[in-house]
Amino acid sequence: MTLSHFSAVLLFSLFTSIVFGITQRSEPKKMLRFGALCFTLFVGGTIAASWAMWLIKH
C-alpha cells in the first residue's frame, strides 16, 4: 500500500478527529463540531508547519 504524504495526513486527521469528537464531548452536535475543529486544526497545522519548514530552508 502506498499513500501520498498529504493523503496520510488526511486519513490520520480524519480518524483521530472522529475519536476525539466522540470521547471529548457529550452531545452529538458538539461532537460533530469538535471533530470538525480537530480535523481542521490537524490539517491546517500540518500545512502551516510545512510552509514554515519551506521558508526556513529557503
Added chain:
Amino acid sequence: MTTKAQMPAVAGGETGSGNAAASGASPLVVLLAGWLFPGAGHLLLGKWVRAGLLMLSIVAMFAIGVALQGKVYTPNTGEPLDMLGFAGDLGSGLLYGLARLLGWGQAPVLVVLADYGTKFIVVAGLLNVVAAVDAHSLANGRKRS
C-alpha cells in the same frame, strides 16, 4: 416536574441509557471490553453509533499502519523509545495480539511511509485507550451521555 437531567438522552439512534445500571455491565468489564476490541465498551452500553465509528476509525488506523509496513513494537528491546512504542501498541488490545501472532510489522522500517505506518499503529492503540476510558466514564456515570 421533570428536569432536563432526569430525562433520558436519546440521540443519533442510540438508546442514551448507556450506564452500568441500564446495560447490566460493570464499569470494569466495559473498560476491559473497550480495550480488548475497539468500540466494544460503547457497544456494551448500547451506544451503537459511537461504537461503530470508534471501531471503524481505530481498526482502519491500525490496518493502514500495518499495510504501510509500519513496525509493531515488541517488549524487552531495552530501548526507552521502543518501550514507549510498545506501550502505545499494547493499547490496541486484541489487534496487537493478532499482529504479533501473524508476524505483522516485523520487517525493518526502511522508507518514510513505513515510519508513518508505525505512528498509525501506535496512535491507534492510544486512541483505543481513550475510547475505552470514555466507555468506562459513561458506565460509572462520570460522563453524562
